[in-house]
Amino acid sequence: MIWNAFLIALREIRRNPVRAFLTVLGIIIGVAAVITMVTLGEAATRVVRNQISQLGSNLINVRPGMGFGPRSASAGVPSFTESDVHAIATQIPGLVAVAPVSTASLSTIYRQNARSTGIAGTRPEYFQINNWKLHSGRFFTDEDVRTGDAVCVIGQTVVTNLFGGEDPLGKKIRIGRAACEVIGVLAAKGQAGMGDQDDTIVVPITTLQRRLVGRTSTRGINLITLSAEDGSNADALIAELVSLMRQRRNLQPNEADNFNVFDTRQIAESLSASTQTMTALLAAVAGVSLLVGGIGIMNIMLVSVTERTREIGVRLAIGARAREVLLQFLVEAVTLSSIGGGVGVLLALILCHTLSSAIQMPYTFEPRINLIAFFFSTAVGIVFGFAPARRAAKLDPIVALRHE
Amino acid sequence: MSQPPTSADALIELKGITKTYGKGDAAFLALRGVDLSIRRGEFVAIMGPSGSGKSTLMNLLGCLDQPTSGHYGYEGIAVESLDADQRSLLRRHAFGFIFQGFNLLARTSALENVELPLIYRGVPQRERHALAAGALAAVGLPNKLRNTPAELSGGQQQRVAIARAIVTSPVTLFADEPTGNLDTRTTAEIMELLTRLNKENGITILLVTHEDEVAEYAGRVVVVKDGLIETDRENHKTRP
Numbered sequence: 080m081i082w083n084a085f086l087i088a089l090r091e092i093r094r095n096p097v098r099a100f101l102t103v104l105g106i107i108i109g110v111a112a113v114i115t116m117v118t119l120g121e122a123a124t125r126v127v128r129n130q131i132s133q134l135g136s137n138l139i140n141v142r143p144g145m146g147f148g149p150r151s152a153s154a155g156v157p158s159f160t161e162s163d164v165h166a167i168a169t170q171i172p173g174l175v176a177v178a179p180v181s182t183a184s185l186s187t188i189y190r191q192n193a194r195s196t197g198i199a200g201t202r203p204e205y206f207q208i209n210n211w212k213l214h215s216g217r218f219f220t221d222e223d224v225r226t227g228d229a230v231c232v233i234g235q236t237v238v239t240n241l242f243g244g245e246d247p248l249g250k251k252i253r254i255g256r257a258a259c260e261v262i263g264v265l266a267a268k269g270q271a272g273m274g275d276q277d278d279t280i281v282v283p284i285t286t287l288q289r290r291l292v293g294r295t296s297t298r299g300i301n302l303i304t305l306s307a308e309d310g311s312n313a314d315a316l317i318a319e320l321v322s323l324m325r326q327r328r329n330l331q332p333n334e335a336d337n338f339n340v341f342d343t344r345q346i347a348e349s350l351s352a353s354t355q356t357m358t359a360l361l362a363a364v365a366g367v368s369l370l371v372g373g374i375g376i377m378n379i380m381l382v383s384v385t386e387r388t389r390e391i392g393v394r395l396a397i398g399a400r401a402r403e404v405l406l407q408f409l410v411e412a413v414t415l416s417s418i419g420g421g422v423g424v425l426l427a428l429i430l431c432h433t434l435s436s437a438i439q440m441p442y443t444f445e446p447r448i449n450l451i452a453f454f455f456s457t458a459v460g461i462v463f464g465f466a467p468a469r470r471a472a473k474l475d476p477i478v479a480l481r482h483e
Numbered sequence: 484m485s486q487p488p489t490s491a492d493a494l495i496e497l498k499g500i501t502k503t504y505g506k507g508d509a510a511f512l513a514l515r516g517v518d519l520s521i522r523r524g525e526f527v528a529i530m531g532p533s534g535s536g537k538s539t540l541m542n543l544l545g546c547l548d549q550p551t552s553g554h555y556g557y558e559g560i561a562v563e564s565l566d567a568d569q570r571s572l573l574r575r576h577a578f579g580f581i582f583q584g585f586n587l588l589a590r591t592s593a594l595e596n597v598e599l600p601l602i603y604r605g606v607p608q609r610e611r612h613a614l615a616a617g618a619l620a621a622v623g624l625p626n627k628l629r630n631t632p633a634e635l636s637g638g639q640q641q642r643v644a645i646a647r648a649i650v651t652s653p654v655t656l657f658a659d660e661p662t663g664n665l666d667t668r669t670t671a672e673i674m675e676l677l678t679r680l681n682k683e684n685g686i687t688i689l690l691v692t693h694e695d696e697v698a699e700y701a702g703r704v705v706v707v708k709d710g711l712i713e714t715d716r717e718n719h720k721t722r723p
Contacts, residue, residue: 094588394603400568402568476547
């Protein structure tokens with residue numbers, strides 16, 4: 080009986096292809112919109128994740144001060160010490176590496192080029208923790224740290240601004256009070272939503288403290304950067320870290336933390352959560368157009384039932400049962416909406432390809448959303464096809480045959 | 484008046500059939516106690532002025548409508564006790580219908596129109612094609628299988644409709660003013676076709692008409708007036 084109804088429905092659709100096309104246009108657009116939105120949204124989420132992981136895998140930064148932004152109160156808050164770093168390295172399990180960082184913003188000069196750059200004084204583990212790769216030259220070593228050699232590793236932005244097209248390796252640039260030899264150039268990381276990461280100069284921590292900023296400056300460590308083992312429990316690790324630091328900084332239970340912990344995994348999660356929310360929102364809007372498409376189907380089916388009243392009368396006269404008429408119109412609506420869904424999937428394929436190459440995002444086919452959108456379109460056919468089908472099935476054969 | 488057939492050999496048996504439309508003051512008594520008996524193989528013309536109740540009678544006989552009271556026996560089945568689905572099945576398996584307005588599906592080929600009742604019967608495609616093509620050949624349209632109604636003349640359309648009605652080899656054929664939209668020459672052709680189906684295939688035909696020339700083809704003429712059967716006579720002048 081279903082197969083028969085399907086045959087009859089296909090014949091009906093073939094009888095008026097233009098109307099069929101206009102009927103399903105809404106569904107086509109709806110399905111294509113939902114799939115495109117979700118596919119591009121997922122792609123955007125992946126891009127964000129990638130950028131975050133560029134910062135360093137499982138990177139955790141501990142800074143003195145309370146919170147970020149305008150309300151952060153770092154003034155008067157003690158910085159960290161070497162023994163803090165040592166305590167973290169020895170007492171917190173699940174860490175791959177820990178590095179203290181002393182930062183300063185100093186003027187850098189090479190020949191006639193001068194600019195102000197953020198300098199990070201640290202130890203070699205820093206490069207690994209922050210996922211830096213070398214473009215050329217070498218990183219500095221523990222030996223360089225021990226001796227406090229005047230060497231530095233510079234980022235791509237510094238290369239561009241100070242050296243132009245020149246090869247910086249082996250050249251000396253003046254940083255603050257001393258001249259440092261460039262021993263390495265970092266590979267570019269690009270923008271990551273938090274400023275230009277490549278505008279940096281990395282020197283041994285001892286070099287920064289002893290040579291560049293001078294004795295009068297504080298020798299404090301204003302950043303401890305560390306990386307956790309893959310798959311470790313970030314929340315537990317951070318909780319231990321916080322409790323260790325509170326203890327070391329003699330904070331009473333009623334006092335707020337005077338340091339803060341920045342975890343890239345958490346940032347990555349919250350950023351991708353927000354892109355996912357965005358995706359869901361866009362998909363919902365697109366879903367509304369799918370619903371409107373369903374209403375379009377109902378509209379045309381109702382018109383069609385009225386227009387084909389005599390035909391329904393004939394079908395009833397030659398022995399169609401009410402439920403067969405119902406099934407015919409229902410199957411017709413579902414067939415129409417499924418065809419619309421299928422065409423929508425194809426259209427989405429084209430749209431996703433074109434759009435993702437236009438906005439330079441990697442495109443991946445998402446089978447799940449394609450299936451969901453397709454079956455949703457079928458469901459739309461059932462829901463919105465039912466009322467017209469029932470109207471057709473309820474017709475009295477005599478009245479239907481007399482209908483003009 | 485001929486001898487009324489006994490109920491034993493009657494295909495159709497109406498006893499005290501009434502039909503009321505509307506309720507209360509607006510009630511209209513379309514049929515006021517009709518008794519009628521029709522044997523298998525008869526060709527009966529039902530005549531009467533408009534408003535006489537002949538169409539109502541036809542609808543009841545064709546199981547498209549239910550009587551308000553009375554008994555309708557078809558091959559011994561009490562039709563008045565059947566529900567809508569059972570009447571549908573009776574129509575599907577025993578009846579064929581042709582109408583004044585042909586009622587073919589537009590933009591659908593003659594062959595597909597004729598196949599329609601077979602689809603509801605669940606006849607497989609190959610057999611369906613063969614039967615439909617055979618029926619179209621039987622009504623004299625063997626070359627019009629692919630034509631849509633718009634491409635056919637009125638007479639040809641009615642032939643397609645007749646093919647659709649007889650493709651299931653029905654016991655009874657109901658024809659509601661089948662020549663009402665046709666000219667005299669085409670009317671004669673259609674009536675000769677119906678007469679042949681009655682004589683050669685033994686199909687019982689019930690025909691509603693208001694034209695005497697059309698009624699002349701029938702072997703029996705029943706005249707309805709004011710909801711009652713006025714006359715019921717054998718027609719011995721039946722045309723060849």
